[in-house]
Amino acid sequence: MEILSIIFIVVGLFFLIVAAIGVLRLPDIFSRSHAVSLTDSIGAFFMLIGLALHEGFSMNVFKILAVLALLYLQNPVIAHATVRAALRAGLKPWQREAS
């Protein structure tokens, strides 16, 4: 059980690091928000499941699952609000020069 939780947390950390690299490498707010959504939907999932496995069966597991459910409800809303605000403010998405 411990080993499983360690594996989950390490996988989650890997995705969080990739997302951070993505935020630094990608060119504009639209594509960066894709990297951020990587954090939310997969990094946080693996981290929280790893924590739940580490915790074993107790009240805290329900709290962790509640956090996960709220995260999955809120993150699309926040990402959508950010991108829509950027679009309405007149930002043009970065594009390949050739096309």
Next chain:
Amino acid sequence: MLSASFDWVHLGLGLILSFTVAWINSGHSPFVPNFRLWGKIILYIPWLFFRILQSSLHVTKLILHPALPIDPKLIHVKTKLANPAAVVLLGNSITLTPGTITAEVEPDALIVHALDDISAEDVTSGRIESKIAEVYRNGE
């Protein structure tokens, strides 16, 4: 409940507060209890999670690729879904999937920002939409 204290003060306070909130909101909540619909949505979640896992790996590959082979674009997606809640579910699913983000919602179309062609194809192929249409077909 979550504080794991089951004495009468906490339980009573919780009951009163939750009934008050439910009563205040009862006039304008779109979420009428509909257990068949909820059952179908719960069946829909594992499928969505599998899609999220796949596209996460794709976006990870894009980010770690030395040449950064991205080709971001805005695409317009017509949707045939009539129910507002179904459109919300579609928009949320698209945003939750890495690589695609819903940028603007119009009554019969979505404007989606996609990171590259493979991510965009996820949305334009209408796979998510047909799945949601299936969820809502008999639920009403």
